[in-house]
Amino acid sequence: LNQPIPKKPITINGQHLNGDALNRTTASLSGASTPASTSSPGPVSADFYFATHAPPKFLAENAEKIHTFVDRHMHEGRRVVLVTSGGTTVPLETQTVRFIDNFSAGTRGATSAEYFLEEGYAVIFMHRQFSLQPYSRHYSHSKNCFLEFMEADDKGIHVMPAYVDQMRSVLQKYRETQRAGTLLTLDFVTVNDYLFLLRTAAQIISKMDVNAMYYLAAAVSDFFIPADKMSEHKIQSGDGLLNLSMDQVPKILKPLVNDWTPKAFIVSFKLETDEALLPSKSRQALRRYGHQIVIGNILTTRKRVVKLITNEDETEIRLTPEEDEVQHIEIESRIVPELIKRHSEWIEACGLRGECG
Ligand code: PMT
Numbered sequence: 001l002n003q004p005i006p007k008k009p010i011t012i013n014g015q016h017l018n019g020d021a022l023n024r025t026t027a028s029l030s031g032a033s034t035p036a037s038t039s040s041p042g043p044v045s046a047d048f049y050f051a052t053h054a055p056p057k058f059l060a061e062n063a064e065k066i067h068t069f070v071d072r073h074m075h076e077g078r079r080v081v082l083v084t085s086g087g088t089t090v091p092l093e094t095q096t097v098r099f100i101d102n103f104s105a106g107t108r109g110a111t112s113a114e115y116f117l118e119e120g121y122a123v124i125f126m127h128r129q130f131s132l133q134p135y136s137r138h139y140s141h142s143k144n145c146f147l148e149f150m151e152a153d154d155k156g157i158h159v160m161p162a163y164v165d166q167m168r169s170v171l172q173k174y175r176e177t178q179r180a181g182t183l184l185t186l187d188f189v190t191v192n193d194y195l196f197l198l199r200t201a202a203q204i205i206s207k208m209d210v211n212a213m214y215y216l217a218a219a220v221s222d223f224f225i226p227a228d229k230m231s232e233h234k235i236q237s238g239d240g241l242l243n244l245s246m247d248q249v250p251k252i253l254k255p256l257v258n259d260w261t262p263k264a265f266i267v268s269f270k271l272e273t274d275e276a277l278l279p280s281k282s283r284q285a286l287r288r289y290g291h292q293i294v295i296g297n298i299l300t301t302r303k304r305v306v307k308l309i310t311n312e313d314e315t316e317i318r319l320t321p322e323e324d325e326v327q328h329i330e331i332e333s334r335i336v337p338e339l340i341k342r343h344s345e346w347i348e349a350c351g352l353r354g355e356c357g
Contacts, residue, residue: 043248046199046255053227055196062186062197066124066204069184073122078182079211079343081121082201084218085109086128088191092225092244097234099190104219106131108269108302108332112215113183114173115336121213122182124205126197128218129187135174139167191221191249198252202260210350212264213343214256219271224249253289263356265343266291273299282309292346295335303331308338 073080086109087102110132113125117134125134132140139146149163159167177183186201188194205212223246235242253268268291270282275298282294286309296307304319317338323329350356 043250046195046250046252049195049250050199053192053196056188056190056193058193059196059200063200063204065184065186066201069122069124069181070204070208072181074208074211078120078122079213080124080205080208081116081213081215082124082126082205083109083113083116083215084126084194084198084220085113086131087219088128088194088221089189090191090221090224090246091230093234094227094230094232095234100221102219102221104128104131106133107137109215109217110134110137111330111332112217112336115332116215116340117177117182118173119336119340121340123184124201125183125185126194126201126218127185127187129189133185134183135170135177138170191224192227194218194220195250195252198256199260202256202264205264206261209263210265210347210356212261213339214261214264214266214268215339216253216266216268220249220252222249223247251289253285253291257289257291263350265346267293267295267339270294270296271299271302272296278307279309279314282307286311293339293342306331306335308335 070080085104086106087104089099089101091099106127109125109127111134113123113134116123123134127133138144139149149159149167150157151160152158186197188197202214225244226247229245253266257266268285268289270278270285272278272281278296278298282296285294292310294309296309298305304324306317308315308317315338317331317334319329319331319334346356
């Protein structure tokens, strides 16, 4: 799961969908047909999307948790960061048997969340269900399964001596975070869950004003099947080829920056596979949405090189081969302090000007 998954082009209605988001499918896309959606020329507006789709069932309960968490940390004078992590799915049927998935193990989000916690931030970790999570990621099912670190004898079960120091350190940080109550984890599965949850969270977090940061590392689907065009039941095979027409997901950064949380410090990510496109696409995102930083990364090198791009400058963070392969330094340990520094400057500048944005 931690290895990059090569992008496979998906041809739907003669169009190659091998761009930003759709690069892995768990659905069988042949041998059946589904009601075709009337494709729109561009993304629908966020308002239209929210007016025509039902919120997930868990939303009210999660809103309550976010309220309590934000109020507490605001009262205690902590900054809050909302980290999004992992990929969203796009169901092909209402009673979902098949869905299109986005790549992302959630490594970036889970790792970054740990460094934010270490720096004293309260973290709302909004992640894809079953993707990597802070602390447990070190001993997850996909990498370093915890069983590999254990041994049994007549006295019981123990951590093997060689791993005790490292495991103790992770365990101590985990317990300390639990004790301090500085981590709130919320999960999503579909892109619909993600959109509703992000909007609700942002509207609540907006009371933090400049003391909130958004770190949007999730790999969000760019295309979806609108609810009213989706097949209720499992798509049947035997009717020949499956033709899917998908609409564009609304670009959620726009209302996030302009309406839901205008004073927050917002960091988005830009993932590309073609290095030549990365600077222009990152700058385009900054211009289009008016937020503070885009972190550009390339699929194959994302664990050792990123570029922090703002309207004013471009800063590369790169691990040397020694740091990456021998010292096993995580690039997030460099990204997060740099962002915190810039968040502090943002808070200060907003204070001086009396307004942000
Ligand atoms: O989890 P890992 O395996 O460690 O991988 C980390 C990562 C490569 C997924 C991460 O570093 C990353 O680049 N995440 C963003 C990937 C992505 O979806 O990029 P994008 O080009 O589709 O979207 C760019 C930005 O626009 C994102 O920050 C997203 O929050 C935002 N967006 C996307 C879709 C949408 N409908 N509305 C949005 O606002």
